[in-house]
Amino acid sequence: MSILIFAELKEGKATKAALEAASYASKAAADLGGEVIAVTAGHIEGDAGLGAYGVTRVFNASDANTSDSGQLSKAVVAAAQESGASIIVMAHDHAGKLVASRVSVKLNAGIVAGAIALPTNTEGFIVKKSVFSGKAMAHVEIKTAHKVITITPNSFGLHTNDKGTAEVTALSADLGQSKVTVREFKPTSTDGSIPLPEADLVISAGRGMKGPENWGMIEELASEFGAATACSRPVSDIGWRPHHEHVGQTGIAIRPNLYIAIGISGAIQHLAGVNGSKVIVVVNKDPEAPFFKAADYGIVGDAFDVVPKLTEAVKRFNAG
Amino acid sequence: MNILVCISKAPDTTSKIAFTDQNTRFDTNGIQFIVNPYDEWYALVRGIELKEQNGGSVTIIAVDEADSDPVIRKAIAIGADKAVRIDARPTDPSFVAQQIAAYAADKNFDMILCGKETINYNGGVVGGMIAEHLDLPYISLATNLDMEGSKAVITREVKGGSEVLEVDGPFVLSASKGLAEQRIPNMRGIMAARTKPLDVVSAAEAADATTVRSYELPPEKGDCKMVDPEHPEELVRLLHEEAKVI
Numbered sequence A: 001m002s003i004l005i006f007a008e009l010k011e012g013k014a015t016k017a018a019l020e021a022a023s024y025a026s027k028a029a030a031d032l033g034g035e036v037i038a039v040t041a042g043h044i045e046g047d048a049g050l051g052a053y054g055v056t057r058v059f060n061a062s063d064a065n066t067s068d069s070g071q072l073s074k075a076v077v078a079a080a081q082e083s084g085a086s087i088i089v090m091a092h093d094h095a096g097k098l099v100a101s102r103v104s105v106k107l108n109a110g111i112v113a114g115a116i117a118l119p120t121n122t123e124g125f126i127v128k129k130s131v132f133s134g135k136a137m138a139h140v141e142i143k144t145a146h147k148v149i150t151i152t153p154n155s156f157g158l159h160t161n162d163k164g165t166a167e168v169t170a171l172s173a174d175l176g177q178s179k180v181t182v183r184e185f186k187p188t189s190t191d192g193s194i195p196l197p198e199a200d201l202v203i204s205a206g207r208g209m210k211g212p213e214n215w216g217m218i219e220e221l222a223s224e225f226g227a228a229t230a231c232s233r234p235v236s237d238i239g240w241r242p243h244h245e246h247v248g249q250t251g252i253a254i255r256p257n258l259y260i261a262i263g264i265s266g267a268i269q270h271l272a273g274v275n276g277s278k279v280i281v282v283v284n285k286d287p288e289a290p291f292f293k294a295a296d297y298g299i300v301g302d303a304f305d306v307v308p309k310l311t312e313a314v315k316r317f318n319a320g
Numbered sequence B: 001m002n003i004l005v006c007i008s009k010a011p012d013t014t015s016k017i018a019f020t021d022q023n024t025r026f027d028t029n030g031i032q033f034i035v036n037p038y039d040e041w042y043a044l045v046r047g048i049e050l051k052e053q054n055g056g057s058v059t060i061i062a063v064d065e066a067d068s069d070p071v072i073r074k075a076i077a078i079g080a081d082k083a084v085r086i087d088a089r090p091t092d093p094s095f096v097a098q099q100i101a102a103y104a105a106d107k108n109f110d111m112i113l114c115g116k117e118t119i120n121y122n123g124g125v126v127g128g129m130i131a132e133h134l135d136l137p138y139i140s141l142a143t144n145l146d147m148e149g150s151k152a153v154i155t156r157e158v159k160g161g162s163e164v165l166e167v168d169g170p171f172v173l174s175a176s177k178g179l180a181e182q183r184i185p186n187m188r189g190i191m192a193a194r195t196k197p198l199d200v201v202s203a204a205e206a207a208d209a210t211t212v213r214s215y216e217l218p219p220e221k222g223d224c225k226m227v228d229p230e231h232p233e234e235l236v237r238l239l240h241e242e243a244k245v246i
């Protein structure tokens, strides 16, 4: 069974989440027998870095409006038909979710959105996904001939193999008239830092930081770790931090390798969004804070003392 | 302006999740159901605000069985004009989307608003599927929606930032945080909701494309290892040597 992935490009290169989808598809294709083909849209540089993750062929729709899910999904379906792939994989991220939903309708395919493990194919085609905002997992069977899977960023990881470079061909397909016009793109940050759901390391802070003026030390710690920053819901609700940093059940769910929570109590709604993290560190001045029960490492102490000291320690570690 | 808002019920966010029947069914014992937060706080409230500014009506649609009626009434109380319940168990996103699309197909809605995902299934794909069935543009993760004449101007989250888009004509949108401010229904709204129409429609013929075979709970965390606050370099060492994450 060949697998087709939709790989989102930024400046011609596949995003980290797209490379993770390629890694996932390569492993699944090795298990099921078949090759991995990619479809991309817009400007592409070389093979977009996909060959190194097991993709053998890339179909690129260079003229597609990459903001139009209608056009992108048409490109995916055309590539599925061209390659005969019956399993379609993409990242469970901004672009992936919207393209996947349309593709599943076009191909009459069942979908598992937000997979966290490889499919098993012994008693039906079953994919594990996170449900109840991280409080549980479900084993979902896809019963249709075509199957669509979106994979949760950071749930599988990046795995290169040495297949070399992928062969890139132009996708010939009629994508129709685009129905949306982009007025403007506003980057969240100018330093090209990676988006929170894809970050390996995340430093998060809560109401314990007392006010937005104290986030300097959080940002400094994050920059020493090379980590992204996040926050609890009240912190974004009162406007201390932007909404896109809000993690938890009603914010975004993340699964970094390392999640450091500073001055966050660990309410059930917060934990739901972060308990998929590999390692959790909690810094809280209250030894009874519920977050310690969900943590691997803890420091009981005042953030205003501990954070600067921790930053110094990381600096020394980085200096070797 | 004729607005359709899709809602679903979800367990209250404080719910402890458990399963019965050998982990094949969600245990609803003691669970309070609420309107899925993204549907209520952002999609529904923005729909109502647009109606208040431009006139028209807001219809709520839910695919669910009769036990969800109290939750639907709560949503109406926020300020919708009527609700429709497609009478079926919502077991699969493809099924739900087909039901909503079948209902909306001949009703000329100017916009169909959904939440970005439910907090129980966390799929985030129903909106896109409805759009595809109806051949409409789909804008996901919207944080702002304004009308400029017949044109909708929408800001949405994309990787690494946000994007401002223009759409002419009907569209489907999924709502993210920021699209509106949560509204608490007032007494008048709650009283009025009792008498507003809640039509029950039988489901269109459609098959499930997926089935949940079983559930599992995440493994329990082991003990938390405490580090002396005076020696955070010990934490750095543990993260490097023991946890191997840095």
Ligand SMILES: Cc1cc2nc3c(=O)[nH]c(=O)nc-3n(C[C@H](O)[C@H](O)[C@H](O)COP(=O)(O)OP(=O)(O)OC[C@H]3O[C@@H](n4cnc5c(N)ncnc54)[C@H](O)[C@@H]3O)c2cc1C
Pocket (backbone or CB within 6 Å): A205, A206, A207, A208, A209, A231, A232, A233, A234, A235, A246, A247, A248, A249, A250, A251, A262, A263, A264, A265, A266, A267, A268, A269, A270, A273, A283, A284, A285, A286, A289, A301, A302, A303, A304, B013, B037
């Ligand atoms: C429907 C619903 C949905 C929700 N969704 C989310 C969600 O998605 N994400 C989310 O985060 N929350 C969510 N919440 C809110 C959640 O219940 C908690 O209220 C919230 O997570 C608390 O944020 P906090 O930990 O930053 O603040 P607090 O609960 O106020 O905790 C602050 C912590 O900081 C510690 N502290 C104070 N000073 C210091 C110091 N100097 N040094 C070290 N520690 C200090 C305190 O001991 C305390 O533990 C939701 C709530 C509801 C009702």
